[in-house]
Every structure is written in C-alpha cells, then in structure tokens.
Amino acid sequence: MSRHLLIAGACIAALSLAACGQKADPAATDTVAADQAAMPAADVAPAAPAAVTMATDFVPMAAASDMFEIEAAKVAQTKSTNAEVKKFAAEMIAAHTKSSADLKKAIADSGQTMTPPAALPADKQAMLDSLKAADAAGFDKMYVDGQVVAHQVALNLMQGYADGGDVPALxxxxxxxxxxxxGHHDMAKMMADKMM
Incomplete structure (x- = not known):
C-alpha cells in the first residue's frame, strides 16, 4: 500500500514539475537520487520541483498542499479508530487552516493579485478519493504513509521557495x-515507523 503512495507521490512531483515549466537542477536531481538510493524503499519520498521560484507556481502548489492536508485529515477523523491518528489529523486541520490564512495574508502583503485555487488539482483529488475508498483495516497506515510523502513534498516546496523565491512576502x-x-513530517514518520 505505501509503495502505491510513493508512486503516486512521485507522479505528483513529476506532474508538478512539468506543469510549472521548470527544469530540475541536474545537481539537485543527482543528490535526490543518491539520497533515495541510500534509504530503504519505505523511506523514499519524492522531491517537489527543486526550482519553484515563481510566485505564480508557488501559490497554487502551497494552497493545494494545505487543502489536501485539511481534507485528508477530515477523512482520517471519521475513518480512523486510532486515537493518535485522530489527534494528528486534528492538528493538521488546525495547522493547515492557519497556513492557508497566512498564505492569503502574504499574498495581500505582497501586493500580488493572485488568488489561491478553490479546488484540489486532479492529482491530489485522486489521492483524496483513494483515501476515502480505503478499507478500515488499512486506512491508518495508508493515511500516515501518505502524510509522510505529502509533508516531504511540501517541505521541499517551502524550502525551495524560501531559498530562491521571487516575492519577498511569500x-x-x-x-x-x-x-x-x-515538524508535521517528523510526527507522521514516527507514527509510520510504529505501524511497520
């Protein structure tokens, strides 16, 4: 099951890279490949596009990440029977709701006229639909494994834009x-390690 999430995550990263029209830095690609080769398969997470430096690319990706986290957490709160997973999901709703508000404020502070998307992109919607369709027995592992991947992709996105973004407020x-x-990635990883 986690292998499917890793493949889906890799597809998201590849589609995001293609959609952004950015070319990955060959050195960064080599580094990611070397890191992945050194990790066990369960720990491999796809990289977000290394060169997301344009606000017009960053804003929709950051907003979609928050939307996905909130919606996935809502599913977890209704489907999970694990108290730790439900607590994590509640934290994700609160944190990503705040992050969405902070993103909107940063856009306003920057003077940009961008509007975050109102709906999930097709790839994230497909992941959410898979989560909703998961059977009760495998749900917690699927959700937590997906959180590890999603937060690694989001972390790569945030770090990349923080390093080279084009709009100071963003x-x-x-x-x-x-x-x-x-912090979210590390919490999800600890839960995933317990479920192995």
Whole structure:
C-alpha cells in the first residue's frame, strides 16, 4: 500500500514539475537520487520541483498542499479508530487552516493579485478519493504513509521557495512555514515507523 503512495507521490512531483515549466537542477536531481538510493524503499519520498521560484507556481502548489492536508485529515477523523491518528489529523486541520490564512495574508502583503485555487488539482483529488475508498483495516497506515510523502513534498516546496523565491512576502511565508511542515513530517514518520 505505501509503495502505491510513493508512486503516486512521485507522479505528483513529476506532474508538478512539468506543469510549472521548470527544469530540475541536474545537481539537485543527482543528490535526490543518491539520497533515495541510500534509504530503504519505505523511506523514499519524492522531491517537489527543486526550482519553484515563481510566485505564480508557488501559490497554487502551497494552497493545494494545505487543502489536501485539511481534507485528508477530515477523512482520517471519521475513518480512523486510532486515537493518535485522530489527534494528528486534528492538528493538521488546525495547522493547515492557519497556513492557508497566512498564505492569503502574504499574498495581500505582497501586493500580488493572485488568488489561491478553490479546488484540489486532479492529482491530489485522486489521492483524496483513494483515501476515502480505503478499507478500515488499512486506512491508518495508508493515511500516515501518505502524510509522510505529502509533508516531504511540501517541505521541499517551502524550502525551495524560501531559498530562491521571487516575492519577498511569500519568501517570508515559506521560510516561516517550512519548520512547521518539517515538524508535521517528523510526527507522521514516527507514527509510520510504529505501524511497520
């Protein structure tokens, strides 16, 4: 099951890269490949596009990440029977609702006229639909494994934009948000390790 999530995550990263029209830095690609080769298969997470530096690319990706986290957490709160998973899901709803508000504020502060998307992109909607369709026995593992992947992709996105983004207010948002996302990733990873 987690292998399917990893494949889906890799597809998301590839589609996001293609959609952004960005070319991955060959050195960054080599580094990711080397890191993945050094990790067990269960720990491999796809990289977000390394070169997301344009606000017009960053905003929809960051907003979609928050939307997906909130919706996936709502599913977890209704389907999970694990108290730790339900607690994590509640934290994800609160944190990603705040992050969405912070992103909107950063857009306003920047003077940009961008509007975050109102609906999930097709790839994230497909992941959410798979989560909703999961059977009760495998749900918690599927959700938690997906959270590890989703938060790694989001962390790569935030760190990349914080390093090279084109709009200072959005760079500040990405810089402030990255450690929070890292904390979520680490929590999800600890839960996933317990479920192995």
């Amino acid at each position: 760079k500040a948002f990405a810089t402030a948000t990255a450690p929070v996302v890292k």
